[in-house]
Amino acid sequence: MSQQHVLIVDLNNFARYPSLSVGYLAAVLRQAGRSVEVFAPLMIGIGGVVREPPVSWYGLIAERLNYRAATSRSPWVRRLRETLRDRRGPALGRQAEEVTAEFRRRVTVQRPDAVLFSSYLMYRPHVEAMGAVCAELNIPAIVGGPYFAAPEVAEEWVDLPGQLGVVGGELELELPALVDTMTNGRDMSKHPGMWYRRDGALRGGSAPPLRRLDDVPTPDFDDFPWDTYPNRIVPVLTGRGCGWGRCSFCSDVTSTAGRTYRSREAQGVLEEVRRQHERYGADLFVFTDLKLNSDLRVWRAILDGMQDAAPGCRWIAAVHVNARGDHGLSAEELRRAADSGCVRLTTGLESGSQRVCDLMDKGTDLAVTEAFLADASNAGISVRCTMILGYPGETADDVLNSDAFLRRHHDHIERVSLNRFQVMSGTPVEHHLRDAPHDFPQVTELTVHHEIAQVGHRYKPVDTRPYRAAVMKLLGAVHAINRKPLRERAQDFEGVM
Ligand code: B12
Ligand code: SF4
Incomplete structure (x- = not known):
């Protein structure tokens, strides 16, 4: 044959x-x-x-208009916005x-x-x-x-x-x-x-989560159009799923490779870094793990071993700053991370209101997060935060807390990705909304689109004047951060994660 x-x-x-x-x-x-x-x-x-393109001076006006259009009650305005978005959307x-x-x-x-x-x-x-x-x-x-x-x-x-x-x-x-x-x-x-x-x-039915991660061979990127990328970044995955895995809105842990947490042997990960560094001449690595500090054994092995595996390399990752503080992100560990080539860490801040973080079962404590932001930034690491706006239960005061949080930490945060809350199919919050809608009197107009894994909804507070005013203020704080130039060491990763 x-x-x-x-x-x-x-x-x-x-x-x-x-x-x-x-x-x-x-x-x-x-x-x-x-x-x-x-x-x-x-x-x-x-x-x-195109993810997170550079922000221009007039970007704040555009952001505010975009928010107003996206949350407008007029179907005509929303349709116009969608048409424009599709025109500017992915080629x-x-x-x-x-x-x-x-x-x-x-x-x-x-x-x-x-x-x-x-x-x-x-x-x-x-x-x-x-x-x-x-x-x-x-x-x-x-x-x-x-x-x-x-x-x-x-x-x-x-x-x-x-x-x-x-x-x-x-x-x-x-x-x-x-x-x-x-x-x-x-x-x-x-x-x-x-x-x-x-x-x-x-x-x-879907195959169960793969247990034997160490049996999977090193990814083969030979066929990719390397010359079309602005630089040579190699993705590496040390584990699948997330060690926390409980955030109510999170579809990363309900999607294929996110279900349940599993980790690889640290030596295998470093060996892969070494091999990909040689094979593709790459000095830039992105760990696409949902949270790289899920397995502290692997996290610490990376801090100790990255520069041996790929001398001169720089790398980025996402981390979960858990409330207990046993997250491998102490000031000393963050300095070691920076020494090992870590130039950017992204973390799910989601909200500057502890109450909203708790509603999401985020597992974070904002006081611990604040210490992390300062320590990471002082260690020379560019920090990016993701945030969610309009989570059920969020009030105008919560949005003002988010605004105040960002203004307090303006110097420690280099990028903010602020997203309007989306109900994703299969997440705990989607199940809750479906099974007990009376728990969410302010969430209305549910429209199911499982073909794209989304459930449209309307969150009533967005129509109130105080909420809208708070959002406009928050957008200003986000814009001020996103206008900052990135630290030089992190610039190769601008718009990556
Ligand atoms: C890292 C990541 C990114 C990276 C890199 C993306 C890339 N294309 O490489 C970045 C940050 C850039 C990114 C961007 C986006 N992402 Co993304 N991303 C992820 C994340 C967190 C991990 C992906 C990963 O590496 N997984 C590990 C690999 C091994 O798993 P996998 O992709 O599922 O593949 C396995 C199986 O599915 C299977 N498989 C895959 N394909 C096939 C095909 C066949 C035939 C077979 C048999 C098996 C098979 O084999 C693989 C090995 O087991 C996932 C979440 C997640 N849990 O996976 C979201 C995820 C993939 N992203 C998602 C989205 C929506 C986006 C964005 C559109 C977000 C945005 N609006 O900007 C952009 C689009 C980027 C683009 N395509 O241009 C969604 C996709 C949902 C969907 N609609 O399909 C996910 C699932 C997040 C989520 N839960 O909503 N993303
Ligand atoms: S910490 Fe991040 S990846 Fe983990 S469950 Fe929460 S949102 Fe999802």
């Missing part, structure tokens, strides 16, 4: 560094002797979402036709035995169009990705036209067997992770 040829299509498509999931899939298949090719829209110049979103045309050209020439789509939910039109090409050419194809573990999402996707199978879970170690089944035309439903419909009902 000739060697199987597999085409992986990367619809994660991030314009700053290769997609880790695709690197894993390619590595596993190559290790099993399959020939692999990757097609990412970025290869034809089409990038994904990939608008260019399904170009991507499909190039995909058709490639599969017609290459005639792969199987096509694997790895996709964010927002690229469904692209998956459908390319899936139709596969059906036309009689090439078996499946789609998987970070959100297909959720049954409510699978329910909306499982009837994709053509013969496109939908698969959920961390299946990389099963992939060679799965591809065999696909190419032999056998029934795929026996494989864990396959979703299918029988007798009108959704069957199958």
Whole structure:
């Protein structure tokens, strides 16, 4: 039998560094002797979402107008905003036709035995169009990705036209067997992770979280268009899930690789850093762990071992500053982190009101967070905070507390990512809203869109004058921080995380 040829299509498509999931899939298949090719829209110049672009002096006016439009009661204003947003949104979103045309050209020439789509939910039109090409050419194809573990999402996707199978879970170690089944035309439903419909009902199910993380080979990024990235950043994952894992709004821990916390051996992680540094000539690393300090053994091994593994490297990560303070983020450890090349840490502040953090089950204590901000900044680390606006129960006073918090820590925080609260399918808060709506009298107009894992809603306080005034003030504090130049050592990571 000739060697199987597999085409992986990367619809994660991030314009700053290769997609880790695709690197894993390619590595596993190559290790099993399959020939692999990757097609990412970025290869034809089409990038994904631009994250956190530099803020201009007039940015505050735009931010305030944008907030007013997004929360306007007028459907006309909201629609106009959506049209403008789509126009400015990810190029990939608008260019399904170009991507499909190039995909058709490639599969017609290459005639792969199987096509694997790895996709964010927002690229469904692209998956459908390319899936139709596969059906036309009689090439078996499946789609998987970070959100297909959720049954409510699978329910909306499982009837994709053509013969496109939908698969959920961390299946990389099963992939060679799965591809065999696909190419032999056998029934795929026996494989864990396959979703299918029988007798009108959704069957199958996402594969359980992968336990044997150390069995997964080092991600293979050979196929990525390195020359199109502004610099060479390599993503590394030391564990899957989050050591805290309880925040009520968090869809990271309900999505595929976030379910339950699992960690790798520290030595394997450092060995991977060493190998990727040599293989790709990369000195910049991003740990895509949900929270890198979930396993303190690994965290401390990184502080001790990064410069040996990749001399001169710089790296960034996300951390959870837990309320108890046993988080590996003491002033001394943060200095060691900076010495080991850490130039940016991002943390979920979410709110400057302890009451709101507690409503979210955030597991943080703002006094502990304050100490972390000062210690990290004094150690020379650029700190980025994510925040949520409009969480159920938040009042105008809470927003003013967030504003005051940011103004107090203006000198210690270098970037703030402020997001309006979104109800994501499958999260604890979504279940709570569904099961006990009377607990949330101020949340109305729920509209379910499980195909994109979102549940639209309206939060009544946003229509009140004091709340709006507080938000306008908070936007000013955020803008003042985001206008600051980044520390030089962190500049290579601007807009990355
Ligand atoms: C790191 C990260 C990023 C990074 C890098 C993204 C990248 N493309 O590489 C940054 C910070 C840039 C980012 C940006 C965004 N992200 Co992001 N991100 C993550 C995060 C936290 C980890 C991703 C990761 O490395 N996972 C580890 C890998 C190994 O897991 P995986 O991707 O699920 O892949 C595994 C399986 O799913 C499976 N698999 C994947 N594909 C396929 C295909 C087949 C055929 C098979 C068999 C298996 C398979 O195999 C892999 C190995 O087990 C996830 C949350 C999470 N829990 O995963 C969100 C997540 C993926 N991001 C999400 C979103 C929404 C975004 C943004 C759109 C946010 C925004 N508005 O700016 C942007 C878009 C960026 C872009 N594409 O241009 C969503 C996606 C939801 C969706 N709609 O599909 C997630 C799930 C977060 C969430 N819970 O909402 N992100
Ligand atoms: S700490 Fe972060 S990743 Fe962990 S559950 Fe909370 S929001 Fe999610």
